[in-house]
Amino acid sequence: MIFDLAIQNAQMLLVLALAPLLTGFIRKVKARLLRRQGPPLLQPYRDLLRLLRKEAVLAENASWLFRVIPYLIFAATWVAASLVPTFAAGLMFNWSADLIAVIALLGSARFFLALAGMDAGTSFGGIGSSREMMIATLAEPATIMIVFTLALLAGSTQLSVVAGFMLSPAVGLRVSLGLALVALVMVAIAENARIPIDNPATHLELTMVHEAMLLEYSGRHLAVIELAASLKLLLYMSLIACVFIPWGQAQPGGGASAQMIGVAAYIAKLAAGGVLLALFETAVAKMRVFRVSDFLGAALMLGLLGTLLLFVSRSL
């Protein structure tokens, strides 16, 4: 019991501590790929600390909601991230929310972020919110379809059960799983505002989405939102790792050594994911906003196809 609680807390703190590092790592790899020196790995931490020390400047029209929303977004994202098994499966509070609830928690964070974009009453904020919700209307059903595929295979929407099923020999190679993996990667790219959907490094560009909603934020509020954004990126990487490459995860009942192996395997998986994402982002160009619907529509169709295949193959 106490040990389980410690593992749960360790995971919560680990994701929080690692999230900025992952962002910094991806930036560094991207810079190296472009033959630039790049910022140091720890730069995101320094940015956060600097933002925290600064005063917060609020727009004159901003309401109380504007000041509350950063904490709500952070809380929803953090709770979601700590429910995804990272280095150890069978988390203590895993049963309190399943995969659908994790997706919906991220949906709550997005709902409030979009509201924050509209609060100050500026044109850029509106652009960001409107586009973010358009992207979400396609990304969210695609995610639910992926969840359906996984849940039908594993017979459960609980993440730890899904991860356990993926480790078992019963899983085998399946077309549906492949479709779900491709769709999940596409959704993760869109949800985290990465190239080719959005560019995390831009500012002052008419095509921006995520950054446009944050324009009016500053100081500690901005720091909290930035932290939540890197947590979300980490969450999607952990999710893909937990479901599709669960090897190395410490199983319930494993001792301290299993946990250590789990942590090492988890960090290795994150690093591999970061390198792949950086490679992908350097290789492709950003697409027009109205092409996004084609991209995500494809993800939705892949997810639906995966689910349909499972429904159909049950009777064969």
Next chain:
Amino acid sequence: MAPMIPASPAFALSCVGALLAIAVLAIPGGRLRDAAPVVYGACLATSLVALGGALICLLAGPPASNVVLPLGLPWVGAHFRIDALAAFFLAVVNLGAVAASLYGIGYGRHESEPQRVLPFFPAFLAGMNLVVLADDAFSFLLAWEFMSLASWALVMAHHREGDNARAGYVYIVMASFGTLALLLAFGLLAGPEGGYAFAAIRAHGASAPSAALVLGLVLLGAGSKAGLAPLHVWLPLAHPAAPSHVSALMSGVMTKVAVYGFIRIVFDLLGPQAWWWGLPVLAAGGGSAVLGVLYALMQNDLKRVLAYSTIENIGLIFVGLGLTIAFEANGFHAAAALALTAALFHVFNHALFKSILFFGAGAVLTATGERQMDRLGGLIHKMPLTSFLVLIACAAISALPPLNGFASEWLVFQAILLSPQLPQWGLKLLIPAVGALLALSAALAAACFVRVFGIVFLGRPRSQQARDAHEVDRWSISAMAMLAALCVIAGVLPGFMIDSIASVVDALTGARMPAQASLQWLSIVPVAESRSSYNGLLVFAFIAASASLAAYAIHRLASQAVRRAPAWDCGFPDPSPSTQYSAESFSQPIQRVFGSYVFKASERIDMPAPGDMRPARIKVELRDLAWELIYAPIAQAVSFTAERLNRLQFLTIRVYLSLVFFALVTLLLALAVWP
């Protein structure tokens, strides 16, 4: 007659009688000054008492007694009974009635012609109660029509404003059509002997072909009242036309009475279900869910947005009912219980949050006199309480955890995940598609309510009226606050809700979900814990704890300084509020993505040549395909036939006599040929 204990049909009927008496007294009294608070207060008290009775019936088990009054058809009488299903819907109806009456005490003061509203409001409440209480076809139809007419009178309360007269006309036509369909359905059910009491109908059942016909008729009759696409066209016209507390009742409660009618006939009276009945119900539900919310996203009238969103929620409820039919027909009773629980839970939830939203729209209307979203904005500063309560409802209807909308939607998804066991191919192919439609509609609903809240309550005021807005009275606030508290409680502790619906589900499917209240930490488990579980309480606690922890840590360790400054807006701030995103610009990306298929949307840009000083214009055209493809041809055919038949009016007496003669001969021939 049964003794007057609170849990008996006689008690519920006396509440209905009290409401009718209030209605009658309000006819002469409606013109008096200060009549409104008295009438609404009396409605509030009566509904509270009726709600108490319904809750006792629901929780302590339904009473065995029934009441037969010597009214109606002479050989049938008027039967009234409360079983578990009726008790649940009585509770929903009276909860909505309590909130609407409470709201009306404050809101009714702004009514310009109270005598056009006050008598019909209690009558409407009485009608809805009677539909649920009725235990024979005649009383059911009579109550149904009474409910329709009372609500029609309320829709026509402001008949001189804008489109309201047309809304009333479309509504009365569709309501009559629905009643006609139900009348035929009951005729088929009663059979040639005319056993119109529900007990008699249950006893002899229906043959397979006539049962299928009854299903079709009920889908038309109850579906048109509930607002299933493509029978929904009257709903977004009529619901917004009524005063706001009546809109809340029509959207939140009357559509649920229609759902009750569907459940009563299909699950209770019609006997064993065939698996393929699930197909039309699922298809109509999934289609309504997506179409409803897409239309909602395209509207600029606040109340119309809410009315269209009702269609979406009704779609979700019907998906739950369709899944129940599919499971039940295949003998998967536990899965059927899950799907039906999800549908009923959503019935309750939608009654809560849609009422808050309509109350909020009414509050905005009182404060600003505006319903057009593009003339509102910034109300969060002027109406802090209203905007907070509306925000809760917006989050709940967008299915955000840990609120109640998510809990019921989650249960529907869990039911869908059980469906690969179903053997039929039609269901295997349809259900995942419906699941995708539901996921799509949930995401669109979130976009829709970000738009509603963001445009109306956030940002800068877009008109002088919005600038001069003020908070509404305490009665209205307390009605919204009561429902918002229930939204949070039902979302955080969904297990108690599921347990209290269990007896209803048990009576209809012969199974129930596992008892939830005894589970560790009050989580909910649809089938087994290894499969899926969700704990609203813990999720709520985790979010609250980590948000306050983060806020505390940051305010303790980091800077607390705050400075107000003009909005930054990327360096290009513009003082004019019209540079903000408007309702139309917000939905433009979604309209581009989906609109070309669903609405045949077209955009025309009129760009002046360089040097030309006139402003550029964009014209967006959306078409309602349901109206164009179904209703317009029907209306055309009716007017064409009427035009032709018009000639019959101006014939000579000889022609009329010969017409009568030929009709007589034809009838006699038909009788002779008839076996």
